[in-house]
Amino acid sequence: MNKPSVLVIEDEAAIRKLLEIALQSSGYNCLLAATGRDGKILAAAQQPDLVLLDLGLPDGDGQNLLQELREWYTKPVIIVSARSSEAEIIQALDHGANDYLTKPFRTGELLARIRSAIRQTTNEPADPVKIFGNLTIDLATRTVKKNGETIKVTSTEYALLALFVKNEGRVLTHAFILREVWGPGYVERTEYPRVFVGQLRKKIEDDPNRPKLILTESGVGYRFTEG
Amino acid sequence: MKKVHTQRQVFIAGTVVLLIAAAFYPLSDYIGYRSVALILLLTVSILAMRMSLTAVLVAAVLSALVWDFFFIPPHFTLTIGSGEDLLLIVMYFIVAILNGVINYRMRQLEQVQRQKEERDTSLKLYNALFNSLSHELRTPVAAILGAADMLQENDVALSPGQKKALVSEIADGALRLSEQVENLLSMSRLEAGMILPKKEWCDVGDLLYSTLEKLKPESHNHPVEISVPDDLPLVRLDFGLTEQVVRNLLSNAFRHTPAGTQVRITAKIVHDTAGHFETTEQADTPLHLVRDKMMYRLQIEVSDSGSGFPPEEIERVFGKFYRASDTVAGGTGLGLFIVKGFVEAQGGEVSLSNQRQGGAAFMLEFPTQILPQNLHAQ
Numbered sequence: 355m356n357k358p359s360v361l362v363i364e365d366e367a368a369i370r371k372l373l374e375i376a377l378q379s380s381g382y383n384c385l386l387a388a389t390g391r392d393g394k395i396l397a398a399a400q401q402p403d404l405v406l407l408d409l410g411l412p413d414g415d416g417q418n419l420l421q422e423l424r425e426w427y428t429k430p431v432i433i434v435s436a437r438s439s440e441a442e443i444i445q446a447l448d449h450g451a452n453d454y455l456t457k458p459f460r461t462g463e464l465l466a467r468i469r470s471a472i473r474q475t476t477n478e479p480a481d482p483v484k485i486f487g488n489l490t491i492d493l494a495t496r497t498v499k500k501n502g503e504t505i506k507v508t509s510t511e512y513a514l515l516a517l518f519v520k521n522e523g524r525v526l527t528h529a530f531i532l533r534e535v536w537g538p539g540y541v542e543r544t545e546y547p548r549v550f551v552g553q554l555r556k557k558i559e560d561d562p563n564r565p566k567l568i569l570t571e572s573g574v575g576y577r578f579t580e581g
Numbered sequence: 582m583k584k585v586h587t588q589r590q591v592f593i594a595g596t597v598v599l600l601i602a603a604a605f606y607p608l609s610d611y612i613g614y615r616s617v618a619l620i621l622l623l624t625v626s627i628l629a630m631r632m633s634l635t636a637v638l639v640a641a642v643l644s645a646l647v648w649d650f651f652f653i654p655p656h657f658t659l660t661i662g663s664g665e666d667l668l669l670i671v672m673y674f675i676v677a678i679l680n681g682v683i684n685y686r687m688r689q690l691e692q693v694q695r696q697k698e699e700r701d702t703s704l705k706l707y708n709a710l711f712n713s714l715s716h717e718l719r720t721p722v723a724a725i726l727g728a729a730d731m732l733q734e735n736d737v738a739l740s741p742g743q744k745k746a747l748v749s750e751i752a753d754g755a756l757r758l759s760e761q762v763e764n765l766l767s768m769s770r771l772e773a774g775m776i777l778p779k780k781e782w783c784d785v786g787d788l789l790y791s792t793l794e795k796l797k798p799e800s801h802n803h804p805v806e807i808s809v810p811d812d813l814p815l816v817r818l819d820f821g822l823t824e825q826v827v828r829n830l831l832s833n834a835f836r837h838t839p840a841g842t843q844v845r846i847t848a849k850i851v852h853d854t855a856g857h858f859e860t861t862e863q864a865d866t867p868l869h870l871v872r873d874k875m876m877y878r879l880q881i882e883v884s885d886s887g888s889g890f891p892p893e894e895i896e897r898v899f900g901k902f903y904r905a906s907d908t909v910a911g912g913t914g915l916g917l918f919i920v921k922g923f924v925e926a927q928g929g930e931v932s933l934s935n936q937r938q939g940g941a942a943f944m945l946e947f948p949t950q951i952l953p954q955n956l957h958a959q
Contacts, residue, residue, distance in 0.1 A: 440779075440821055441779075528781075544781045544782050548782050548783065548784045548787070549815065549952075551784075552784055552786075563786065563807070564790060564794065569791075570788075570791045572791065572792075572820055572821055572824050573779075573781075573819075573821035
């Protein structure tokens with residue numbers, strides 16, 4: 355089997371070096387680009403399995419590059435950004451980034467995110483039955499089971515859960531959830547996701563206060579993980 | 582601005598002189614016009630203690646003229662009858678002006694002295710703060726550099742255990758440094774007025790629990806109890822800022838109380854009613870108060886059962902670079918300053934008290950809207 359390849363678009367030489375070592379030692383084929391232009395060329399020529407994109411690039415905006423990439427590149431993009439720029443992160447996620455990390459990040463965390471993002475794209479999408487720990491969701495029959503017993507969920511709760519399941523591991527912004535579950539007219543109703551995620555957690559989590567499935571991404575949205 | 586000020590002072594000084602002169606005019610026959618000169622001189626001296634130089638000079642000239650015109654015989658002329666009176670008025674004039682000038686100079690000197698003292702105190706304070714801050718920043722840098730050098734130069738001589746210790750030294754130092762840098766960045770954002778809260782509907786329970794979850798590695802065996810009413814409605818807050826506030830209070834409690842000390846977080850909504858007056862038909866109560874507006878406040882209390890704060894320091898804890906006087910733990914002394922800044926940026930308030938049963942209690946209060954609970958399951 356071929357090594358999965360990761361393209362790093364990052365202007366800081368020190369971080370590039372560090373990521374190269376971290377990725378290579380974890381069995382990835384690492385491609386490096388110091389500018390957005392080189393990154394775009396490499397992405398087109400090599401078709402990497404994942405792109406790691408620094409939003410603070412010197413030549414032009416990382417956001418623009420992300421949008422251009424998304425016109426033809428369908429594999430995962432993980433954003434790296436400075437902390438305290440929630441708005442920037444939300445914008446990048448809405449432009450099609452799968453996940454984000456804030457600087458300074460830990461290498462272990464980064465590798466875990468890369469693994470999870472690549473796994474999602476290689477997952478067998480045909481099987482409608484998804485299992486997360488003691489929770490089973492059948493997307494074909496629209497049923498949810500916990501510990502083998504069917505749980506009653508409302509239609510909105512189901513729509514929300516299905517959206518999470520289909521985007522496992524991915525950070526979903528509040529606006530994205532509102533658009534997908536309630537429709538484009540509801541983007542301002544930021545209370546909806548909070549209320550319904552709360553309700554859903556009470557039904558599917560072992561401890562709704564310490565969720566293992568639907569995690570809160572502070573100020574940004576939620577992420578569904580396999581628990 | 583200053584000119585207006587001077588004009589006002591001149592006006593006041595002139596008025597005072599004229600009023601005093603008018604008050605003593607009917608008495609001048611009894612006490613003698615020369616005594617009036619002394620009273621006017623006293624007036625000018627008192628004015629010189631408070632007023633600007635120009636105002637005092639005007640008062641001196643005006644009082645001399647008034648005395649000459651109204652009091653020295655012949656009255657209502659500027660003519661001076663006797664040589665003695667001429668000498669007197671010249672002397673009067675010189676003394677009045679000297680008085681004004683000397684007073685003014687003394688006040689100026691005093692002011693310079695006071696400014697110098699203030700500058701010295703703030704310089705001393707700044708030096709103390711700067712020393713502690715630079716210590717907090719340089720210590721981790723020294724640890725990182727030292728450990729990295731060792732690994733680079735003595736690679737062969739070091740045992741695997743030693744290498745591991747050095748690497749964890751680097752990691753710890755970098756973490757500490759990263760925390761300080763975040764604090765300094767938050768401080769400069771606060772001071773530049775760049776904290777613009779983005780209020781959104783928030784689930785307070787979710788906020789508290791997820792903040793605690795992220796802080797787990799730092800908790801050093803401190804049990805944390807969170808109590809949030811099940812039916813607490815959503816409130817409008819900036820999630821990120823409030824998370825940082827709770828985070829700083831928690832790590833403060835973890836750092837400054839012995840391992841194993843219980844920490845508690847409670848959240849609740851309190852409300853007041855506000856209203857307006859409406860007119861009524863009844864003659865005896867023409868106005869009727871209608872309480873129709875509920876004002877909600879979210880209260881979050883973070884308390885510990887440690888030893889609390891020294892009472893004399895409670896007022897200073899939210900100041901920049903404050904560090905408890907008996908502290909052995911690190912920190913730039915910015916954590917609580919940022920707490921106050923982030924709370925106030927959202928229109929809230931924070932206060933600190935020592936609990937009767939011991940331990941510190943931080944109370945956060947945010948005015949907020951609440952979500953009416955009519956969002957039934959669909």
